[in-house]
Amino acid sequence: MAQQPKRFSRLRKLGLLMSGIAAVYMGLTAYENQDSLFRTFVMPAMRLLPAETTHNLAVMACKYRIYPASNYMDDYNLHTSFFGRLISNPIGIAAGFDKNAVALNGLKDLGFGFIEIGSVTPMAQKGSPKPRIFRLSEDRAIISRHALDSDGHQVVMQRLRRVLARNDFKAVVGVNLGSNRSSTTPIRDYVSGVKIFGPLADYLVVNATNLPSRGHHSVENKKRLIELLTAVNRAKADLNQRRKVPILLKLSPDMTLDEMKEIVAVIALKKCHVDGLVVSNTTSTRENLSDSRLASENGGLSGPPLRERSTRLIAQMYDLTKGTIPIIGVGGISSGRDAFEKIQAGASFIQIYTAFVYEGPDLVDRIKEDLSLRISEAGFANIQEAVGSNYKEYLPSK
Numbered sequence: 115m116a117q118q119p120k121r122f123s124r125l126r127k128l129g130l131l132m133s134g135i136a137a138v139y140m141g142l143t144a145y146e147n148q149d150s151l152f153r154t155f156v157m158p159a160m161r162l163l164p165a166e167t168t169h170n171l172a173v174m175a176c177k178y179r180i181y182p183a184s185n186y187m188d189d190y191n192l193h194t195s196f197f198g199r200l201i202s203n204p205i206g207i208a209a210g211f212d213k214n215a216v217a218l219n220g221l222k223d224l225g226f227g228f229i230e231i232g233s234v235t236p237m238a239q240k241g242s243p244k245p246r247i248f249r250l251s252e253d254r255a256i257i258s259r260h261a262l263d264s265d266g267h268q269v270v271m272q273r274l275r276r277v278l279a280r281n282d283f284k285a286v287v288g289v290n291l292g293s294n295r296s297s298t299t300p301i302r303d304y305v306s307g308v309k310i311f312g313p314l315a316d317y318l319v320v321n322a323t324n325l326p327s328r329g330h331h332s333v334e335n336k337k338r339l340i341e342l343l344t345a346v347n348r349a350k351a352d353l354n355q356r357r358k359v360p361i362l363l364k365l366s367p368d369m370t371l372d373e374m375k376e377i378v379a380v381i382a383l384k385k386c387h388v389d390g391l392v393v394s395n396t397t398s399t400r401e402n403l404s405d406s407r408l409a410s411e412n413g414g415l416s417g418p419p420l421r422e423r424s425t426r427l428i429a430q431m432y433d434l435t436k437g438t439i440p441i442i443g444v445g446g447i448s449s450g451r452d453a454f455e456k457i458q459a460g461a462s463f464i465q466i467y468t469a470f471v472y473e474g475p476d477l478v479d480r481i482k483e484d485l486s487l488r489i490s491e492a493g494f495a496n497i498q499e500a501v502g503s504n505y506k507e508y509l510p511s512k
């Protein structure tokens with residue numbers, strides 16, 4: 115009971131802050147170009163707030179469609195096929211931003227080619243105690259230890275169903291599946307995710323980085339991955355669908371070459387088939403930091419310090435799979451140059467998260483414009499031709 119007034123006062127403060135930002139925004143938009151307004155005033159002001167507040171405000175801005183909608187026309191050289199669905203550009207919002215499917219309409223307005231929600235866990239659960247998101251401003255990076263804050267399968271599924279039922283909602287939506295922290299049967303959690311979201315989603319992601327590992331014994335971990343993917347494939351086969359939902363596996367960037375080879379061997383088994391890979395999640399390393407004051411905080415590091423590591427992993431997975439499995443490249447992308455790097459390393463699609471929170475909504479259009487230019491300047495007719503065109507450059511030297 116003693117908690118109530120504190121919670122209401124926090125909510126009131128957040129409400130006042132939101133109203134303040136909205137009022138300033140509405141006033142200024144009467145005079146200014148909206149994109150430059152965000153870059154010049156709103157984003158720097160947002161960065162003065164605690165990192166998690168900024169994140170929540172960004173989600174709210176998408177939810178209530180406060181961000182200006184993009185009117186950028188995607189160039190033809192960005193059009194591509196996403197597991198059988200046509201998308202007008204290969205840039206998605208990564209998992210973790212809209213964990214609970216509250217901001218789909220606003221994210222679609224910003225011109226993302228596809229949207230990934232989640233990670234969603236079967237039962238609703240709260241994340242780690244606050245503070246749990248740390249902004250490393252000098253490196254434009256984030257350390258987060260959310261430990262999967264989720265509204266749970268049923269609530270998120272109902273929300274998603276309502277949005278998808280609307281005729282004017284045409285975006286490609288993927289659902290990233292996680293397991294509950296307290297679960298004693300994590301594999302069942304993923305199976306339940308396939309059953310619940312398989313009939314609705316355009317694709318599913320098994321966030322295996324969330325699967326509790328049994329120590330560092332690689333044989334045990336390999337067995338566990340086989341168990342997980344076999345169960346997930348069985349659940350997919352049981353779905354009464356004409357179009358079987360594509361299932362992707364999300365990887366940690368902190369694997370050794372041997373671990374990568376093991377994963378490739380596992381997904382080559384028919385019973386462990388995956389349709390694609392998401393490379394990568396956040397890193398537990400603390401490399402490439404110019405400001406190490408927050409480096410000792412526990413959690414995953416994202417943003418530019420992760421960029422090279424994830425690009426290297428994309429190139430290695432592209433090499434090991436001989437380019438036969440589509441890869442969504444994610445990790446430290448904040449420009450068209452970074453996006454093109456991931457594509458040349460072997461990614462067919464890319465996702466952003468940390469840079470979107472730092473830079474604001476017009477980043478999506480800026481990446482698309484620059485990427486399209488780079489594709490044509492390099493002599494490629496379209497994005498597909500560029501995929502993996504320079505992957506050897508990013509392989510670690512032997």
Ligand SMILES: Cc1cc2nc3c(=O)[nH]c(=O)nc-3n(C[C@H](O)[C@H](O)[C@H](O)COP(=O)(O)O)c2cc1C
Pocket residue numbers: 208209210211213232233247256258260262290321364394395396416417418420444445446447465466467468469
């Ligand atoms: C605050 C935060 C929460 C995240 N939550 C999830 C999550 O729930 N599931 C997941 O698969 N990845 C999650 N991620 C990882 C991102 O999807 C992405 O893989 C990672 O941040 C690297 O991309 P970036 O450098 O563009 O941020 C999260 C990242 C951040 C920063």
